Amino acid sequence: MNIFVARLNYDTQAGDLRYAFEEFGEVNSAKVITDHYTGQSKGYGFVEMPNDSEAREAIAELNDEYLDGRTIVVKKANPRNSRSSNTYSSTYSGSSY
């Protein structure tokens, strides 16, 4: 499940996100959006977790929690814009409980 994390501390790195989410479950990959020129994080990132159950728990627990001293927002991530506009995906992200 793709997870969207916002309002991160500008000093927070992808490794910090992965470490925080690994506490709740297995983290497939974590990434923080940073500028390529300045290397400064934009304040939000994405975390991908293979287990949907653990992902929901991580979202519920880490949402509106303190990370690196800042309140962060954890929500489901929207499907990234594909190069070709295909019809709706066969599966809706996190719509099935």
Added chain:
DNA sequence: GGTGAGCGC
């Protein structure tokens, strides 16, 4: 060098 409401290459 600092900010903040947001979806990545």
